[in-house]
Each structure stands twice: as C-alpha cells, then as structure tokens.
Amino acid sequence: MFLRTEATAQHVYEIDAAVPEVNIYSHHLKLGGSSAAGSSITVNNYYISVDGKPMVPVTGEFHFTRYPRMYWEESIEKMKAGGINVIATYVFWNLHEEKEGVFAWEGDKDLRYFMELCKKHNIYAIVRVGPFCHGEIRSGGLPDWLLGSPLNIRSDDSLYLSYVERLYNQIGMQLQGLYYKNDGPVIGIQIENEYQHSAAPWGLTYPGQPMDMTAAERDLSVTQEGVGISDVKNSHAGSGNGHMKKLKLLAIKAGMDVPLYTATGWGNAAIIPNESLPVTAAYAYPFWTPKRDYSPFFLYKNMHRKPDYAPVRYHPEDYPAFAAELGSGIMSVYTRRPIAVHQSMDAMINRCLGSGANGIGYYMYHGGSTPRGERSFMSDEAYGLPKISYDFQAPIGEYGQVREGFHRLKLLHFFLRDFGHKLAPMTTALPANAANLRPDNITDLRYAVRIKENSGFLFLNNFQDDTAMQHQKQIQVRIKTHTGEVRIPETGGFDLPEGENAIFPFGMEMEGGIPLNYATAQLLAQCGDAALPRYVFFTPEGVKAEFSFAGNVKVSGLYGSTAVRTAKRTLVNCTDTVSVFTVATGGRKVEVLVVTKQLALKAYTVTLQQKRYLFFSDAVILQGPAGFRLLNNSNPVFDLAVYPRINTVPQVTNGSIAVTKSITPFAAYRIALPYWSFPVHARKVSEKKRVVQLPDSLPAQVNDVLLKVDYTGDTGMGFVNGELVADEFYKGLPWETGLRKFVAAGAREMVLYFRPMQPNATYLLDLQPYPQYIPAFGNAKSYLTVNGITLVPQYATRIKF
Known part of the structure; x- marks a missing residue:
C-alpha cells in the first residue's frame, strides 16, 4: 500500500509481516551426514544446518580444468576472500576421457589435487559429476566417441550406463578419502544436469545444420536450448526421475557418499524425490534468447512456494529454496553478446534472499580458459562460443581479475556468514501489490520482509536490467508485526537511488541483549571478541544511517554521530563518512562501526x-x-x-x-613496492595483425601482467608460437589477457589477429544501450581500429603482523 503525506513529503509504504511462520519439517528427506570428527550437516524443508546451526551456503562455480594448476591455490584464496564457502566444479567427461578408455587426471586435470587444496583452505566443495554437464563445453561434456557407439545417451541403455559407471569409478578414486565423512571438503555431488530440460548440441555437426541435441531420443520433444520455463507435458517424467536414481546409486557404489546430492530442478527438470536437493537458477542476461528483455529476477516473490522458471517437477515447499546457479555474468556467443552489468549482481542476491532463498550460488564466479583437446577445440563451437575464452564476465575473470561484482557480492556474503543463522529460519512477507508488479514497472518501490517472531530484515531493490528505475525519495516503510508496528525510519524518510539496493535490520537483539529497534544501515560483519563484540554496518548510496535502540541503553564514545534519548528509545544519527559509538545495557556493551558503501567495498x-x-x-x-x-x-x-x-x-x-x-x-x-615498467613493443604487421613483445620474466613484486587491448572490431585472437591461446568477442570493453602463464612457459611474443565488425552484425542489438561502443560506419562495409595496447602490472607483497 502506498500513500503520500504532504506535510513531511514522505512516501509511506506498508507491509503486513504478521504472517504465520513457515512449517519446518525434515522427516521426508534422505539427506545429511556426519564427519569423522563429529560435525554434522542436516537438511530440512527450509534450510541447511551445520552442527545444528542454520546457515546459508554461498557457492561459487570454478572449473579447475579451465585454469592453470599452478594458480589454483591463489584462486581458492580469492574466492574465500570474497566470502565464498562452497566451491562447485564440473568434471567434464570429454576432458578426462577424450579417447575411449584412456583417462587423464594429471596437470590441469588433477581433480584430487584441487580437492586437497580445498581441504587445505577449509572450504567445502560440490562436485558436479555429470555424465552430462553442459558448461558450454563441447557436446556438454559428452565425449565424441559416444556418438559413434551403439547406444542411446542419457538413458537407461545398459551400455551407456556401463560407460557412466566406469567414469564414476574413476571420479570416485580421485575423491577417495576427501569426502565430508572423512573430514574432507566434498559435501555434495550433483547428478547429471538439467535432465529432461536442456541439452547442448553435439560438437560433430555441419555449418548451417539444425542443432542435434545431446538428449535421449525420447526426451527431444521436451528439450530446449538454455535455461527457461518449460510447460511441455513430459510423459517420461517418471522414467527420468528413475534414471536419476540409478545414477545416484552408481555414484554411491563408486564411493561418492556425501550429505548432499543436488539436482538442477528448474523448468520441469528431473530430480530424485526426497533424495536430492533441487536447486534453482536465474539468468538476467541470457545469450540463448533472441533479444534483450526485462527479466523477472529483480522482483520479490516467495521462492519457497514458486521457484524461478516454474513449473517444477517437485513440491517446492518440501525443499529449501537454493538459488545455486545465479548468472553472475554471462558468456558471449558470436551472434549474441549480452553485457552483464555488475550492479545487477548484488541486486539479484538481495532479491533472492528477500524472496526466501536459503542458499545462493553463482555460475560462474570465476572464469577461465577452455583447454584444447588432442583432436578438437573443446568449447561449444556449435553454439558459436569463443574457442578459448570462458571469462563469463564473472566476478573473478578468466585470468583472475577481481572485478566490481566481486566487491559488491562480498558485502552480502560477509553478512550471510555472520548473520545467516538469523535469516535462514525467517519467513517471507510481501506487500499487497507484489503479485501485480511487472519488470517494466520502474516507478513502484520493490520491497519485502523476512521475519521470525518480531525480528527481521527489510529488503529493498531499485535495480532492473535493461532499463533505469525511478529514484525513490523520502521513503518510510511501516512493518506490521504480531506485537505492533515498526516504522523505518521513525520520522522523515530515506532515499534509494536508481540501481541501489539495501537490507535493514529491525527487532534485532544484539550481543548482550541490546535491543535494536531498526537501523537504516546494512549489516556487513561482526568482529572483535567476547569482551567487546563489534558490529560493522555500511550505508547504501544516498542513505543516512539512523539507529533506534529500545529501552534503557547507554550510548557513549560517539564519533561522527549524535544521540538523542527519550523514555522509550535512544536514536543515534551518523553524521560522518565513518562513525563509531558504544551501546551498553545490563553491564554488557557492543561497539558499532558505520562506514560508507564506498569504503565497505574495500x-x-x-x-x-x-x-x-x-x-x-x-x-x-x-x-x-x-x-x-x-x-x-x-x-x-x-x-x-x-x-x-x-x-x-x-x-x-x-x-x-x-x-x-x-x-x-x-x-x-x-x-x-618497487615500481616496475616494461615498455610496450607492438609491431604492426597489417591492419589486422600486431605482434606484442612479452617480458622475459616477472620480478618478485609483480604477480601478473595484464595485456590490455583497446580496439573496436568483431573478434580478437591471440597466438603464441602459432597456437591459438586466447580469444575475445568484442563488447566495447578492453580485451584483457593475463600474461604470467605464457611468460612462465617461455613465450617471448604474442601475435594478435583482429577481424573487422560488419554493420549488420546481429550482436549490435546487445550494444544498443551503449552507443559509444558502436562505430560510425558511414559508407564503409566493415570497421576495425586498434586504439592502444598497454601492459598493466599487478603488484604483490606478503604482510606479517
């Protein structure tokens, strides 16, 4: 409900959060397990717990086979620094058994070593074992020799299942002793991928030929390209669930005994009822659709009742809402090149959490480069993907570049780590107009509440893909609880600029029983120790922080803030870019630090x-x-x-x-650190070709060097010793290539080859919001310009306290 109070120029929004608490049960689920050390993972229909404490898992996808082994450890440390606590990774069958019967698990394919590093760094892992994976890999991970075998893929065909069993046995040997039950990192196994929903085209195809999809023949009529809604009636749904159960039994037989078995459950895909955790997805910038459009993934809903890409094959309220494949970035194909706005990433997570999600995950969180096989490129060439690059515009890029999305998302990850146990049991409450909002509505405030008893969080989002939302001014939200009304703020209002999102706590009991009525600041983390717990908040852009504490509390040590006390509450207003104050009651006290979002991002x-x-x-x-x-x-x-x-x-x-x-x-x-410079020597061979000299080595204070190429054209390709090692589809942004792995291998130069852009290129549709990225062709039939080539060092040092 919305009304305007002219006297205070407020825009008042109301929400009835006096809703029944969600019914939590677990008797039906055959999930969970214990470690040798006595820890436990349990699952109910609403959330996951570790050692009896609710948690919200934060999963980041990283394909070890798409990244050099020598840098895996650094990447795991980066993911942990970003707040990721679970790494998901595919085991691509065709990368490990490109030739029938010959398995490769060494070098960059060393699954066991990757899992040992996860254990070393105390991070959980979910291993996605296929047999079909997708992942924009050739044939979705199915080896070419399967097409020439007398069998029906992704079915109960006995020969096919015998090959799958052989694959699973190989994976099982790699993971031996590294499962959660052995105090290892592997807590989950994903069986198959988008089964009876989606497939990839076979890599063995002809230009112009209709896609020949990697699905069982019985399932072709229900198979689609990419993630989407599927309303098609599937007469083989029961058989599909049964096939998934057979795969799970084969995995267990191979030793893959874990607390969690996951299945991609969107769009009527198959799951294993009561034995697998169906996860959901959301892609705001898909490349598999014919055009740009507004996505629904920035509107609040009850995801526990109606998952994204519904209808689904399972009863949603029997399982936690685990949004495990959120499009933090997207790939380009030759004909479509969506630009994933990093501002969308935290907005989508805010929306998912506010909608009841109790698990979040990213595809991809860390990009990479698809390795070349012995007989072919292993990228999904049939779909027209880059032959090498799998950057995905991810929070961590193809060469380990840490991007804006990384910093935005970690603010939410830190919050979930420290306060997820409070959030997970909370029920979703929506305003009266939520069901009628549409993505193209850019004027109405988008908000929701998660609540348990009278404590909760107010979620607000003012971002929508492919458009600009209206700046929201002087907002006050009135939340009806079982015991009364909470007004945020008490008087006046706050602004929420276009593109911004926020999460505000209310009715929260801080350490020592200190009662926080509300704050117009977002929780970031908790630090300090038992003697003096410290709460760290940040102010979203355009918001002034205000804290209301109930009862007889004492506020002291005010820095960059002021306090006003009445008989019922104490109000603290933060007036500087950094504010600190102490709140005490009953002999216990906490310190509160409030910083700007700009500082919190660091x-x-x-x-x-x-x-x-x-x-x-x-x-x-x-x-x-x-x-x-x-x-x-x-x-x-x-x-x-x-x-x-x-x-x-x-x-x-x-x-x-x-x-x-x-x-x-x-x-x-x-x-x-000592300054380092390497002059750029770029020799022009032709309009389309440049040769760039590489350093002989990198000094101790330089971790990597990025080759940045500012060009306008169609595609770029990088060659070392005549071999294609890097490529890129133009999207208006500089092309970045990390050089350290090539320098370490002894490369001395890289040849860059560019192809010009055509004025009728289909991907210009994706560049329309950015007219500066589209050249003026005039009467020219094509366009190519290389504006500049630079080398950017990444400095590094170790620090010891």
Missing part, C-alpha cells in the same frame, strides 16, 4: 591473533596458511586500514610499510 574480513578483524584496502587481500598476501593493480603504492585498531607495525616481503595518520577507529599503513 573491506575484507580476516583472522588475526585469533580474533576477527576487518582490513580496508584498494588491494585484494588474501589470507592463507602462510599469512596475508596483497595484490594491487597498476599502482605500487597503496593503503591498508585495520579495524579494530592495533598497535603493531607489520612487515612486508617486498617494498616498505609505514604508519600513516588515520581517523579514530583504524590503524593505518601505507605500502610502497
């Missing part, structure tokens, strides 16, 4: 001297068993701030470190 949570701290820096901060490693692009001089303040000066392995003046709550340092 935050990392770390453990130092057995206590939780926050580091703030432009550098990427990685924490591993050997301590801290800092990576900073371009600039060898950068700052580090530490909260709570510490009184030590750390040491660095490269360069120097000095204490700098800081604002009150932080210890601050400046790190300076």
Whole structure:
C-alpha cells in the first residue's frame, strides 16, 4: 500500500509481516551426514544446518580444468576472500576421457589435487559429476566417441550406463578419502544436469545444420536450448526421475557418499524425490534468447512456494529454496553478446534472499580458459562460443581479475556468514501489490520482509536490467508485526537511488541483549571478541544511517554521530563518512562501526591473533596458511586500514610499510613496492595483425601482467608460437589477457589477429544501450581500429603482523 503525506513529503509504504511462520519439517528427506570428527550437516524443508546451526551456503562455480594448476591455490584464496564457502566444479567427461578408455587426471586435470587444496583452505566443495554437464563445453561434456557407439545417451541403455559407471569409478578414486565423512571438503555431488530440460548440441555437426541435441531420443520433444520455463507435458517424467536414481546409486557404489546430492530442478527438470536437493537458477542476461528483455529476477516473490522458471517437477515447499546457479555474468556467443552489468549482481542476491532463498550460488564466479583437446577445440563451437575464452564476465575473470561484482557480492556474503543463522529460519512477507508488479514497472518501490517472531530484515531493490528505475525519495516503510508496528525510519524518510539496493535490520537483539529497534544501515560483519563484540554496518548510496535502540541503553564514545534519548528509545544519527559509538545495557556493551558503501567495498574480513578483524584496502587481500598476501593493480603504492585498531607495525616481503595518520577507529599503513615498467613493443604487421613483445620474466613484486587491448572490431585472437591461446568477442570493453602463464612457459611474443565488425552484425542489438561502443560506419562495409595496447602490472607483497 502506498500513500503520500504532504506535510513531511514522505512516501509511506506498508507491509503486513504478521504472517504465520513457515512449517519446518525434515522427516521426508534422505539427506545429511556426519564427519569423522563429529560435525554434522542436516537438511530440512527450509534450510541447511551445520552442527545444528542454520546457515546459508554461498557457492561459487570454478572449473579447475579451465585454469592453470599452478594458480589454483591463489584462486581458492580469492574466492574465500570474497566470502565464498562452497566451491562447485564440473568434471567434464570429454576432458578426462577424450579417447575411449584412456583417462587423464594429471596437470590441469588433477581433480584430487584441487580437492586437497580445498581441504587445505577449509572450504567445502560440490562436485558436479555429470555424465552430462553442459558448461558450454563441447557436446556438454559428452565425449565424441559416444556418438559413434551403439547406444542411446542419457538413458537407461545398459551400455551407456556401463560407460557412466566406469567414469564414476574413476571420479570416485580421485575423491577417495576427501569426502565430508572423512573430514574432507566434498559435501555434495550433483547428478547429471538439467535432465529432461536442456541439452547442448553435439560438437560433430555441419555449418548451417539444425542443432542435434545431446538428449535421449525420447526426451527431444521436451528439450530446449538454455535455461527457461518449460510447460511441455513430459510423459517420461517418471522414467527420468528413475534414471536419476540409478545414477545416484552408481555414484554411491563408486564411493561418492556425501550429505548432499543436488539436482538442477528448474523448468520441469528431473530430480530424485526426497533424495536430492533441487536447486534453482536465474539468468538476467541470457545469450540463448533472441533479444534483450526485462527479466523477472529483480522482483520479490516467495521462492519457497514458486521457484524461478516454474513449473517444477517437485513440491517446492518440501525443499529449501537454493538459488545455486545465479548468472553472475554471462558468456558471449558470436551472434549474441549480452553485457552483464555488475550492479545487477548484488541486486539479484538481495532479491533472492528477500524472496526466501536459503542458499545462493553463482555460475560462474570465476572464469577461465577452455583447454584444447588432442583432436578438437573443446568449447561449444556449435553454439558459436569463443574457442578459448570462458571469462563469463564473472566476478573473478578468466585470468583472475577481481572485478566490481566481486566487491559488491562480498558485502552480502560477509553478512550471510555472520548473520545467516538469523535469516535462514525467517519467513517471507510481501506487500499487497507484489503479485501485480511487472519488470517494466520502474516507478513502484520493490520491497519485502523476512521475519521470525518480531525480528527481521527489510529488503529493498531499485535495480532492473535493461532499463533505469525511478529514484525513490523520502521513503518510510511501516512493518506490521504480531506485537505492533515498526516504522523505518521513525520520522522523515530515506532515499534509494536508481540501481541501489539495501537490507535493514529491525527487532534485532544484539550481543548482550541490546535491543535494536531498526537501523537504516546494512549489516556487513561482526568482529572483535567476547569482551567487546563489534558490529560493522555500511550505508547504501544516498542513505543516512539512523539507529533506534529500545529501552534503557547507554550510548557513549560517539564519533561522527549524535544521540538523542527519550523514555522509550535512544536514536543515534551518523553524521560522518565513518562513525563509531558504544551501546551498553545490563553491564554488557557492543561497539558499532558505520562506514560508507564506498569504503565497505574495500573491506575484507580476516583472522588475526585469533580474533576477527576487518582490513580496508584498494588491494585484494588474501589470507592463507602462510599469512596475508596483497595484490594491487597498476599502482605500487597503496593503503591498508585495520579495524579494530592495533598497535603493531607489520612487515612486508617486498617494498616498505609505514604508519600513516588515520581517523579514530583504524590503524593505518601505507605500502610502497618497487615500481616496475616494461615498455610496450607492438609491431604492426597489417591492419589486422600486431605482434606484442612479452617480458622475459616477472620480478618478485609483480604477480601478473595484464595485456590490455583497446580496439573496436568483431573478434580478437591471440597466438603464441602459432597456437591459438586466447580469444575475445568484442563488447566495447578492453580485451584483457593475463600474461604470467605464457611468460612462465617461455613465450617471448604474442601475435594478435583482429577481424573487422560488419554493420549488420546481429550482436549490435546487445550494444544498443551503449552507443559509444558502436562505430560510425558511414559508407564503409566493415570497421576495425586498434586504439592502444598497454601492459598493466599487478603488484604483490606478503604482510606479517
């Protein structure tokens, strides 16, 4: 409901959150398990628990076979730094058994070593064992020799199942001793992928030929390209679920005994009823649709009742809503090149959490490069994907580049790690108009509540793909609970700019029983220790932080903030870019730190001297068993701030470190590394071809060098010693290639080959929102220009406290 109060220029929104709590049960589910050390994972119909404590898993997809083995550990540390606590990875059958009967598990295909690194860094893993994977790999991961075998794929054909059993036995040997029951990282196995929903085209095809899909012949009539809604009646649904059960039994027989078995459950895909966790998906920028359109994935709903891409084959309320394949980026195909706006990523997660999701996951979270096979390129050439690049515009790119989406998403991941146990049992409540909102409605406020008893979170989203939302001004939200009304804020209102999203707590009991009525600031993390717990909040763009504490509390130590007390509440208003204050009651106290979103985006949570701290820096901060490693692009001089303040000066392995003046709550340092420069030598061979000289080696303070090519054209290709090693489809952004793996292999130059853009190119549809990316052809029949080639070093140092 909406009304305007002219006297205060407010826009007042109401929501009835006095709703029945969700009915939680688990007797029907054959999921869960225990570790040798006595830990446990349990699943009910609403959330997952670890050792009896609810948690919201945060899963990031990373394909180990698409990244060099020598850098896996760094990538795992990056994912942990971004708040990921589960890594999902495909085991592509055709990469491991390209030739029938000959398996390869060495080098960049060493599944066991990758899982051992996950164990070393204390991060869970879900292994997606196929046999069909998709993943934009050739034939969806099915080896070419299967097409020439006398069998029916993805069916109960006995010969096919014998090959699957052989594959599973191989995977089982790689994972032996690394399962959760062995105190290992592998908590989950995904069986098949989008079974009886989607498929990939066979790689053995002819140009112009209709797609020949990798599905059982009986399922071709219900098989579609990509993720979508499927209303087709499937007369073989029962057989499909039965096939999935057979695959699970083969996996268990091969040793894959885990607490969680997952299945891609969207669009009427098959699952194993009561024995697999059906996960959902959401892609705002799909390449498999004919045009750009507004997606519904930024509108709140009850995902526990109606999952995305419904109808589904299962009863949704019997399972947690686990949005495990959220499109944090997207691939390009030659004919379609959607640009995934990184601002969409945290907006989508906000929407999913506000809609009742109790698990989130990303496809992809970390990009990579598809390896070449012995007989063919292994990318999905039939769909027209790049032959090498699998960058996916992901939060972590093809060469490990940390992008805007990484920083946006980690704000939510830190929140889920520290407060997910509060959120998970909460029920979704929606405003009266939620069911009637459509994606093209850019004027109405989008909001929802998660609540348990009288405590909860208010979710707000003002982002929509492929359009611009209206700036929301002077908002007040009135939440009806079982015991009364909560007004956020108490008086006046707050703004929510176009593209922004927010999560505000209300009715929250902080450590020591301190009652927070509400805050117009978003929870980021908790740190400190039992003696003085510290809560860290940030203010979304355009929002002023206000805190209302109930009862007889004492506020002190005000920095960058003011407090007003009445008989019923104490109101704290934050007036600076950094604010700190202490709240106490009954002999217990907490400290509250409030920072801007701009500063929060530089935050990392770390453990130092057995206590939780926050580091703030432009550098990427990685924490591993050997301590801290800092990576900073371009600039060898950068700052580090530490909260709570510490009184030590750390040491660095490269360069120097000095204490700098800081604002009150932080210890601050400046790190300076030796400057490194390598002149760009780019020789022009022709209009389409350049030769770039590579460094002989990289100095100790340089972790990698990005080759950045600013060009306007159709495609770019990079060759080393005559072999295609990198490629890119133009989308208006500079083409980036990490050089360290080529330098380490002894490469001395890279040949760049470009093809010109045509004025009738179909992908220009995707560039229309960015007219600066589309050249003026005039009377020319094609267009190509190479504007500049630069080398950008990534500086690195280790720091020890």
